[in-house]
Amino acid sequence: MSLESHLKNLRSIIDKKLDEYLPRAMAYPEVIHRAMRYSVFSGGKRLRPILAIESCRACGGNIAKVVPAACAIELIHTYSLVHDDLPAMDDDDTRRGKPALHKKYNEAIAILAGDALLTLAFFAAAGSSSKILEELAGASGTKGMIAGQVVDLEFAGKKKDKKLIHYINTHKTARLFEASCRIGGLAAGARKDKVDALGRFGRALGVSFQIVDDILDGGDYPKTFGRQRAKADALDFARKAKNALQPIGKSSGALLGLVDYSLRRTK
Amino acid sequence: MSLESHLKNLRSIIDKKLDEYLPRAMAYPEVIHRAMRYSVFSGGKRLRPILAIESCRACGGNIAKVVPAACAIELIHTYSLVHDDLPAMDDDDTRRGKPALHKKYNEAIAILAGDALLTLAFFAAAGSSSKILEELAGASGTKGMIAGQVVDLEFAGKKKDKKLIHYINTHKTARLFEASCRIGGLAAGARKDKVDALGRFGRALGVSFQIVDDILDGGDYPKTFGRQRAKADALDFARKAKNALQPIGKSSGALLGLVDYSLRRTK
Secondary structure, rough: OOOOHHHHHHHHHHHHHHHHHHHOOOOOHHHHHHHHHHOOOOOOOHHHHHHHHHHHHOOOOOHHOOHHHHHHHHHHHHHHHHHHOOOOOOOEEEEEEOOHHHHHHHHHHHHHHHHHHHHHHHHHOOOOHHHHHHHHHHHOOOOHHHHHHHHHHHHHOOOOOOOHHHHHHHHHHHHHHHHHHHHHHHHHHOOOOHHHHHHHHHHHHHHHHHHHHHHHHHHHHHHOOOOOHHHHHHHHHHHHHHHOOOHHHHHHHHHHHHHHHHHOOOO | OOOHHHHHHHHHHHHHHHHHOOOOOOOHHHHHHHHHHHHHHHOOOOHHHHHHHHHHOOOOOHHOHHHHHHHHHHHHHHHHHHHHHOOOOOOOOOOOEOOHEEEOOOHHHHHHHHHHHHHHHHHHHOOOOOOHHHHHHHHHHOHHHHHHHHOOOHHOOOOOOOOHHHHHHHHHHHHHHHHHHHHHHHOOOOOOHHHHHHHHHHHHHHHHHHHHHHHHHOOHHHHHHHHHHHHHHHHHHHHHHHOHHHHHHHHHHHHHHHHHHHHHHOO
């Protein structure tokens, strides 16, 4: 099976489960459930939950054990995009070529839908181990994703130096990639050295992914370092990610494939 | 010991633990941690975590088992106030006589601090049972608190009928009271009939509490039904709450005291 059709299969497993967790669109009060569904089913690549599933599989785990937490990660990622787009934050009117949620509905609904997606994430993951829950909440709180967004906003429109851009990328993006991979290992019951290796893999892949993102949409990285240097750094972090997988051994093939997939993508 | 000094003791247990969960004010990025602390330590009554603790105790449980989830409930309550005050929502400039968080800082920080408090709630409760986590996320999601806020906003400035006001009160306020009490029972390992009784107690107390709130600050209830009827209904729901405690038996003294405390309060 090609990587593309393998990813398509995984996406359909995740989407089916997300559809189960999300309240029906016609459940009262309808507007909030329609808004949540609009955000979740808007063409996301599902890369974070796929990383969680493949990390679990690479450690010999049953993927059913990681699917709830994998969905939780995607719900957290989605909430963060909804809130980031708000006028008080990055003030983006569109997301993936469609109106941002606060444009499709209004600001209040966008704030509440983000809150609801974050809350639903922990409802979905409620049956996971406390280590998985701590990983999830730790990565998305003020030592992780939220810290990245706070600092990104603080320096919006100002010149950012290398250290600051690295801080923002590791916190805003790479920390949740790291958590996705660690959670896969934890769900498989893997030993600490394997979980840590998966974490280093996810972190390096996350930085590489963000640099590629910046190259594709004219973000901070190529603006600050130039396009050539950005490309070289994306490759360099991708190589770091691959090297981090050594403790996982032969079963890391699918994860290695995801690194190349992330480098190759055009959106 | 008087009820007042007993409550003061419980508040200091809760505040000490909240202080432990919250990142230091000087931890980078400082602004978000200062904002979270400003909201959490602004003179809240801590009624919801106190209900969780007393419900646990009424079922013979060790209160150490419920304190993390009790703090999570208070963090969720606090995040909901921060987001409710935002200009796109209820647009309140003050909260408990002090500037609302988006006035003290700005809208972006208020949105992110609310998100961070909600995330921290689940970090704090990560070691609790899956039933407790589901109760927590269920009560604060779109079948509970968020549903109440969505409907409240939808009808802002419009005439609300009796059924609608009851819907908003049970969802926006009473559902989290219900969860607080059920979580206390669950943490104590109480039987289902006791947990359900605590839930009915919390729900009725929550409705009574909200009516008293509305009487104290000129909210919907007395506006719609008149002050006399509002007072009678607050008493009626308080009586319902007390009656619901029958399956708990003799150990329900502290919970009964909290009903009278809620009726008597002046803010």
